Amino acid sequence: MIYSRITGTGGYLPEKIMTNGELERIVDTSDEWIKTRTGIIKRHIAAENETTCDLAEHAALKAIAASGINPGKIDLIIIGTTTPDVIFPSTACLLQKRLGIHGCPAFDVQAVCTGFIYALDIADKFIRTGAATTALVIGAETLSRILDWTDRSTCVLFGDGAGAVILEASPEPGIMSSHLHADGEYNELLQVPAGISRYPEKLKNGTAFIQMQGNEVFKVAVNTLGRIVDETLEANHLEKEDIDWLVPHQANTRIISATAKKLNMSMDRVILTVDQHGNTSAASVPLALDVAVRDGRIQRGDTLLLEAFGGGLTWGATLVKY
Numbered sequence: 001m002i003y004s005r006i007t008g009t010g011g012y013l014p015e016k017i018m019t020n021g022e023l024e025r026i027v028d029t030s031d032e033w034i035k036t037r038t039g040i041i042k043r044h045i046a047a048e049n050e051t052t053c054d055l056a057e058h059a060a061l062k063a064i065a066a067s068g069i070n071p072g073k074i075d076l077i078i079i080g081t082t083t084p085d086v087i088f089p090s091t092a093c094l095l096q097k098r099l100g101i102h103g104c105p106a107f108d109v110q111a112v113c114t115g116f117i118y119a120l121d122i123a124d125k126f127i128r129t130g131a132a133t134t135a136l137v138i139g140a141e142t143l144s145r146i147l148d149w150t151d152r153s154t155c156v157l158f159g160d161g162a163g164a165v166i167l168e169a170s171p172e173p174g175i176m177s178s179h180l181h182a183d184g185e186y187n188e189l190l191q192v193p194a195g196i197s198r199y200p201e202k203l204k205n206g207t208a209f210i211q212m213q214g215n216e217v218f219k220v221a222v223n224t225l226g227r228i229v230d231e232t233l234e235a236n237h238l239e240k241e242d243i244d245w246l247v248p249h250q251a252n253t254r255i256i257s258a259t260a261k262k263l264n265m266s267m268d269r270v271i272l273t274v275d276q277h278g279n280t281s282a283a284s285v286p287l288a289l290d291v292a293v294r295d296g297r298i299q300r301g302d303t304l305l306l307e308a309f310g311g312g313l314t315w316g317a318t319l320v321k322y
């Protein structure tokens with residue numbers, strides 16, 4: 001039996017930091033409101049000439065170094081992103097060139113904030129079926145490019161960044177199970193309602209921005225994440241106490257606390273980065289994973305529950321034996 005295992009992680013955040021105090025000068029908001037409602041203190045914003053592929057490259061090189069593999073061994077590249085550098089080619093193909101890799105499949109997955117969980121599941125299935133042995137799986141975003149900096153209900157929430165893992169074939173698991181879901185019925189709760197084919201003029205004049213019904217998204221997120229925790233535990237015949245670390249999508253501390261409560265988990269077993277990174281969409285889970293691997297909290301053999309939800313609406317979870 002072939003499984004896939006995470007053998008290296010990497011993360012990258014742009015140099016420029018934007019604090020809540022700086023946002024107070026741009027929109028009618030306050031540090032107090034942002035901290036209380038979301039837990040966010042600061043976020044990183046890509047420089048004008050810095051792209052999603054740039055962030056992905058930094059994170060990928062760190063993951064490659066951490067795993068100790070030769071980049072030439074990589075035979076699959078998947079990037080979860082909603083903010084690709086260009087309409088096409090995919091950001092994965094742009095990155096493939098930079099890494100000097102030729103010939104292997106390389107593509108992007110668009111599942112908004114659940115993008116990394118979707119990408120990880122796809123890579124795991126390639127490896128389990130023998131179609132790949134060494135996958136580079138990334139979540140990378142420059143969400144700042146699709147924010148309306150006059151809309152206080154969205155611009156305070158998001159940030160830029162990238163997280164990466166190397167996933168290698170292994171006789172031992174690894175990825176224990178993944179559970180992906182979507183319900184397009186809720187597509188209008190969280191969207192950029194313009195693009196290449198619908199209202200292309202908004203794309204051309206730079207007004208294709210994130211719109212969100214925050215309250216509704218909050219309710220659906222808490223419900224769906226609660227259900228997916230049960231689904232993942234049942235599929236693996238595990239009890240709540242068997243999870244060592246929750247590595248959640250970093251959208252909001254109140255949503256994360258609700259999931260931790262559902263797992264009877266104290267917050268000191270939850271990896272929390274939303275305070276420092278804001279919501280980095282598909283980058284948020286691999287970035288949080290990398291932070292906790294590098295600071296030594298997550299150790300080999302630990303059982304991790306990764307989960308995310310986002311536009312679509314999409315949601316998903318992965319159980320990992322690290």
Ligand code: COA
Binds near residue numbers: 033034154252310
């Ligand atoms: N600063 C100050 N006030 C703000 C504000 C801001 N940045 N954004 C909104 N407000 C105001 C609203 O206008 C509203 O004012 P009113 O009562 O006078 O009408 C008030 O704050 C409450 O707004 P509401 O939207 O009810 O707040 P909330 O408690 O639901 O918090 C979110 C808003 C966005 C933080 C919350 O709904 C949320 O986190 N939702 C989920 C979002 C999410 O996770 N999205 C990403 C999914 S991947």
